[in-house]
Amino acid sequence: MVDLAVVDLSRLQFALTALYHFLFVPLTLGLSFMLVIMESIYVMTRRPIWRTITRFWGTIFGINFVLGVATGLTMEFQFGMNWSYYSHYVGDIFGAPLAIEGLMAFFMEATFVGLMFFGWDKLKPHAHLFVTFLVALGTNLSALWILVANGWMQNPVGAAFNPDTMRMEVTDFMAVIFNPVAQAKFVHTVSAGYVCAAVVVLGISAFYLLKGKHRGFAKRSMTVAAAFGLLSSLSVVVLGDESGYALTDNQKMKLAALEAMWHTEEAPAGLTLIGFPSLEDRKTHAEIKIPYVLGLIATRSVDRPVEGILSLVAVAEDRIERGVVAYDALERIKANPQDMEARGQFETVRNDLGYGLLLKRYVEDPRLATPEQIKEAAWFTVPNVPVMFWAFRFMAGIGVLMIGLFGTAFVLCTLRKHDTKWFLMLAVAAIPLPWIAIEAGWILAEVGRQPWAVEGVLPTFLGASSLTVAQLWTTIVCFTLLYGVLAVVEVGLILRTIKKGPFAEQEAREAEASTEGEPAVV
């Protein structure tokens, strides 16, 4: 039987390390492209201020980038370390995008990032710009392949279970790459990263303007951030990944859970603006609804209903019952690989095997499950509704605020009113917001996928390695300490860089030159 304490700790560790990793990645994604924009202006105008601007934000990029790389290693190791049955079960499909990410994207990003920092004097300006562009391209391609992998967990297309190898195997690789869930996720996630970087550049520039320091530098940086941020914040919301929510049972469940929609909504469904979902009585209290909106977003129509949690649980119950049949056929194939009758039967119900495996939480052999256990397992397919409901509202609420922030910034920059004090204070205060939205979005996507590691294929609790509680506590405590120290150092160094300002290097050189020059003057 699976040790649920090990499963819970493994999930805790994965969540902690992934949330931490994802503090650095969005800034890397966005800032890399902002560097390309800033350096392009330098190459076109050849004005030294734009070189200073690029190099200053490049320094911030570098401090942030290494921690993203360092914590990314953990993510790659962890599938094998903590989720070894998952790795065996879906490695045939899931491993490929990770390997392609390394070969196609990460090699490019990591090879050129050194040249980006060290090649200023060794390359002509346009060649250096091209190197910066390749870093940005590599970073963003990296995100594409990671989200192809993640998208497959949400919507496992192009693969089938092979009873001879006891795992999922690829049947259509193009379907894995062009998975609509992955494509939507990619656009949504990188746009969120662009917003994050724009907020950071906007906020730090606003801080300088409030202090009356580095004004020429800050105004220019702010203008770039305003334009880039406005486009990206529109793209995050408009190209949100809700379009994928009609695809699979789990995606439908995710939509129902984040809306806390217990009963199926007749077309066109209304959107719950706010309310208090309760797990005990399976109701949402004091809800305020906006008619039509959900139907439009989720089904892109006015005539299709949006399914509620209760009816999706009924669907899950049927699939669990067929899953038990699949499990039985699989056991007979294992006992005798030549049993053609069992293989024939397995073919008819193979897509429900994962639902049968859900019962392993309650009973060693799913064939011995009682009707009550099947019912319990069916309800287990509902993710944590209040968490989903609130995570979505934080994420979407901040998303809308961001459009307002950058809309205002864009207008002010266009009118050359960079010094509007109330707005500058607002821009500084807004710095933490994109991170809250991004982490809430991650929680939404991954808590919403539960109880599945791979939707309908492999329950999360079966994916864990056969480790001990002591081993897990050791690594969780050490990770927390190590990551905690590094976070403090990183924030300290970024603040130090901001305090020194963009001209520190130049000032140091001038100071040196003037002391060397002094004797001649005297």
Next chain:
Amino acid sequence: MELLLDYTTLRLIWWGLLGVLLIGFALTDGFDMGVGALLPFVAKTDEERRMVINTIGATWEGNQVWFIVGGAAIFAAWPQVYAVSFSGFYLAMFLVLSALILRPVSFKYRSKRPEARWRSMWDWGLFVGSFVPALVFGVAVGNVLMGAPFRLTSDLRSFYEGSLLGLFTPFTLICGLLSVSMLVLHGAAWLSVKGEEGVVLKRARAIGTVAAVASLVLFAIGGAMVAFGDMGFRITGVVDTAGASNPLRTAVEAAPGAWMDNYGRYPWMIIAPVLGFAGAAIGLLGMWRKSAALAFGGSSASAVGIISTVGLSMFPFILPSSINAQSSLTVWNASSSHLTLFIMLIVVVVFLPFVLLYTAWVYKVLWGRSTEAELKTNPDLY
């Protein structure tokens, strides 16, 4: 769908590619690790240390990707190997991981503040981030040669029955020290290519000489223990080289001395250990004669030879089990599906040449020795 290459051939190619990626890692990131491990001992003042760090400062990041891609390629092409080894060696992997997390931040953060204590802290971070992985990788390879204590259930779920300390036996420690000396030699050779001639290089050559001798001795002792010790496995039944990837369908037994079988069957394989010895000897000569080309060529050849020796001796085994021989993972029973191996091969054939080309270009742009004089004029350096 009929694929261009049959399953057996693809499995062989991917076994070879696994070797290529591991060797790529040892040759590139290997000298970064060697330099990192040498840092506190060959360079004493801040200027000396900065000169040493800047021999690898701009390129270590790309080099490390060989390791990341190696890990991801094992995941994609040999998922069961990835699953069993990473979860089985759990705490050892965690140790490597923590050390590897320290490394990038040490490079980047060291130069951000001038205080001596701050810098010395990150110098030791670089040392730990280089020495610990080098040692643990060697110990891990030693354990792979001996077989790991895991068994697979009929669902192919793996259970591991060992502990962290159990990984450290006399033989595996010899493997760990061999790995350290091999990479320290390689790092010393890199410094003689890229570092400034002077007291630092003198110290590096002295340590490099010791490392070359240690490599020769440890490789010989390790080899003798493999040949005459209680080590080795053999497939007893018929093998379907194109069969389904299910380890439980292969009959395997422990057979002391069996790791030498391949050299009788395929005498050409002797090239690998010969290269391991000859490379280290040439590296030693390079240290004595102060020839950067001999030193680096020799240390590279030695790493290629030593790693190939392990792979060829064990073929077709990848990860045997010491407690349940039946569960052993081989080239013929632990790979991805035929289609995945084929697609991934196309990806490698398309992208690896690009990677090699632009990596070469970056090295060319950054060509030239790292000097203490340059530290004063170039504000971008670490």
